[in-house]
Amino acid sequence: xxxxxxxxxxxxxxxxxxxxxxxxxxxxxxxxxxxxxxxxxxxxxxxxxxxxxxxxxxxxxxxxxxxxxxxxxxxxxxxxxxxxxxxxxxxxxxxxxxxxxxxxxxxxxxxx
Amino acid sequence: xxxxxxxxxxxxxxxxxxxxxxxxxxxxxxxxxxxxxxxxxxxxxxxxxxxxxxxxxxxxxxxxxxxxxxxxxxxxxxxxxxxxxxxxxxxxxxxxxxxxxxxxxxxxxxxxxxxxxxxxxxxxxxxxxxxxxxxxxxxxxx
Numbered sequence: 001x002x003x004x005x006x007x008x009x010x011x012x013x014x015x016x017x018x019x020x021x022x023x024x025x026x027x028x029x030x031x032x033x034x035x036x037x038x039x040x041x042x043x044x045x046x047x048x049x050x051x052x053x054x055x056x057x058x059x060x061x062x063x064x065x066x067x068x069x070x071x072x073x074x075x076x077x078x079x080x081x082x083x084x085x086x087x088x089x090x091x092x093x094x095x096x097x098x099x100x101x102x103x104x105x106x107x108x109x110x111x112x
Numbered sequence: 113x114x115x116x117x118x119x120x121x122x123x124x125x126x127x128x129x130x131x132x133x134x135x136x137x138x139x140x141x142x143x144x145x146x147x148x149x150x151x152x153x154x155x156x157x158x159x160x161x162x163x164x165x166x167x168x169x170x171x172x173x174x175x176x177x178x179x180x181x182x183x184x185x186x187x188x189x190x191x192x193x194x195x196x197x198x199x200x201x202x203x204x205x206x207x208x209x210x211x212x213x214x215x216x217x218x219x220x221x222x223x224x225x226x227x228x229x230x231x232x233x234x235x236x237x238x239x240x241x242x243x244x245x246x247x248x249x250x251x252x253x254x
Contacts, residue, residue, distance in 0.1 A: 083220070083221050090225050093186075095161070099160075
């Protein structure tokens with residue numbers, strides 16, 4: 001099964017759910033599904049900054065497994081971080097997300 | 113050396129810090145919500161289904177005011193707003209010389225993959241300037 005994650009809430013989802021659950025499982029190849037993409041809203045975008053410890057690990061595993069990482073463009077601009085993200089990580093809005101996933105559609109989209 | 117843009121002088125002397133993409137997007141949305149100005153350029157349809165249309169108020173070949181309607185892409189609107197601020201007060205002949213590289217340089221902080229929106233804004237603006245020049249006196253000198 002293919003899934004995409006949308007990090008939409010400010011509920012400890014990056015440092016805990018991603019950082020201590022999803023990411024270690026991906027690194028250990030035991031997450032259980034194929035993750036095709038992750039989209040980040042609001043302050044969750046800070047994980048995509050160059051040098052962020054969780055982000056750097058996520059970036060490495062995403063490159064290895066072909067996982068799309070994308071930040072919300074408005075959220076990144078609001079925080080003035082759009083040009084400071086991990087190398088090659090795009091920003092965009094829903095049309096960009098749908099377009100980027102069009103060739104590898106998820107079966108489930110999970111909002112955290 | 114980066115070419116000095118006359119329209120920037122007034123803005124930079126008043127602004128003590130650079131305007132961010134976010135701030136320009138907010139200002140651009142307000143500008144885009146207003147009424148178009150008398151000299152409207154053509155509707156330019158762009159990649160990814162986006163569009164822009166600039167309109168101008170021109171007096172004695174000088175741009176008094178700029179308006180635009182654009183798709184609500186944050187980067188596109190920010191570039192349009194930055195361009196509007198740059199050209200207000202310029203002559204048509206000077207305004208049409210502004211390039212997409214100038215516009216990219218005038219708005220740091222844009223994601224590298226989104227800087228192509230500058231060329232879209234410039235293309236639509238130049239079309240409006242050409243339309244205004246034709247309306248005024250048959251066009252701009254080559």
